[in-house]
Amino acid sequence: MVVIPDSYSTSGSAKIQRVYISPSSDFGTPSEAMSRNLRLFNESLSNTGFVIIHLDHDPSDIRTAASNFFEASESDKMRYNFGSYGNPKGGYTPVGVEDVGSTSGSETGKDWVENYVFRVHPDNDAADTNHPKELVEAGRVYFEQMEALLKVLLKMAAASFDLEEDYFNKQFWPGPNGNALRLAHYPPQSTSSSTISSSSIRYGAHTDYQAFTILSPDPTDDLDGYGGLEVMVGEEWVKVKSEGGLVVNAGDLWVDWTGGRWKSGLHRVVNPSSEEAMGKSRLSVPFFSGPRPETLVFDVLGGQGEGGGVMAGEHLRRKLERSNL
Numbered sequence: 001m002v003v004i005p006d007s008y009s010t011s012g013s014a015k016i017q018r019v020y021i022s023p024s025s026d027f028g029t030p031s032e033a034m035s036r037n038l039r040l041f042n043e044s045l046s047n048t049g050f051v052i053i054h055l056d057h058d059p060s061d062i063r064t065a066a067s068n069f070f071e072a073s074e075s076d077k078m079r080y081n082f083g084s085y086g087n088p089k090g091g092y093t094p095v096g097v098e099d100v101g102s103t104s105g106s107e108t109g110k111d112w113v114e115n116y117v118f119r120v121h122p123d124n125d126a127a128d129t130n131h132p133k134e135l136v137e138a139g140r141v142y143f144e145q146m147e148a149l150l151k152v153l154l155k156m157a158a159a160s161f162d163l164e165e166d167y168f169n170k171q172f173w174p175g176p177n178g179n180a181l182r183l184a185h186y187p188p189q190s191t192s193s194s195t196i197s198s199s200s201i202r203y204g205a206h207t208d209y210q211a212f213t214i215l216s217p218d219p220t221d222d223l224d225g226y227g228g229l230e231v232m233v234g235e236e237w238v239k240v241k242s243e244g245g246l247v248v249n250a251g252d253l254w255v256d257w258t259g260g261r262w263k264s265g266l267h268r269v270v271n272p273s274s275e276e277a278m279g280k281s282r283l284s285v286p287f288f289s290g291p292r293p294e295t296l297v298f299d300v301l302g303g304q305g306e307g308g309g310v311m312a313g314e315h316l317r318r319k320l321e322r323s324n325l
């Protein structure tokens with residue numbers, strides 16, 4: 001039984017809503033509860049670009065596998081570096097390479113994060129590249145859970161705009177699509193790193209590049225002094241309190257798909273402010289989703305219009321180039 005905490009108030013009238021969903025939700029026969037959830041989902045994404053999803057979910061296996069991996073020495077981890085961040089094979093990227101803020105014009109310098117990325121689909125099987133076995137096994141299970149949830153979210157999106165149930169799902173499957181799992185590890189900041197400048201934060205302000213991102217945040221994010229994920233609502237940075245839910249946000253493509261009705265919320269990960277939290281690491285697990293790269297994304301309500309539409313893969317490529325400069 002999942003208990004949903006009270007809906008999440010932020011500044012002004014814009015609220016990040018909490019929505020309970022079950023993976024077996026049938027959007028073809030809407031019930032009263034379902035209509036309410038759909039309304040909150042739509043409202044939350046329109047006002048903030050974020051929504052918190054509560055469901056039966058246990059990320060402990062992937063979190064344990066990721067923590068074990070990041071504990072290894074730098075040279076061991078570098079054996080799994082297969083190129084720049086965003087390369088098709090994924091793999092390990094050390095601290096001091098990515099600068100995600102530059103994709104949205106914010107200047108905080110290199111991000112204080114190391115990460116591991118992989119994709120699982122028939123034409124780009126994670127097992128074909130030399131990924132660490134323990135990570136891939138736990139990752140494969142988690143990836144499948146995220147894809148199941150994504151399918152439900154895409155149905156909710158279609159229902160929000162009175163489109164046929166599989167309107168968006170058909171743009172993702174059959175793949176290969178833009179889905180990718182990222183394991184993000186933010187090392188303790190009490191130990192200084194020469195690759196990082198003093199203006200750096202854990203992850204600079206940015207919007208996500210594709211469709212939905214489904215994030216399992218670090219549970220300590222809810223505590224005061226621990227930093228963590230923040231989203232810009234109106235003119236204010238607001239701390240995202242997941243309270244056990246998964247944080248879902250709409251990436252840039254939703255702005256194109258919805259003609260701007262849904263926001264691609266600007267977000268960042270800030271440094272801890274308490275002495276205690278500075279000595280702790282943070283681990284988050286975002287799952288990014290995107291349609292097949294050749295998908296032309298245009299306003300589903302307004303039509304394709306004059307020269308409208310953005311090619312999903314092209315948009316992703318441009319954003320990744322900027323983040324690695």
Ligand SMILES: O=C(O)CCC(=O)C(=O)O
Pocket residue numbers: 182184203208215217218228229267268269284285286
């Ligand atoms: O670590 C987090 O909580 C957020 C990560 C993020 O924004 C991203 O990977 O795009």
Ligand SMILES: [Fe+2]
Pocket residue numbers: 206207208213267
């Ligand atoms: Fe993000």
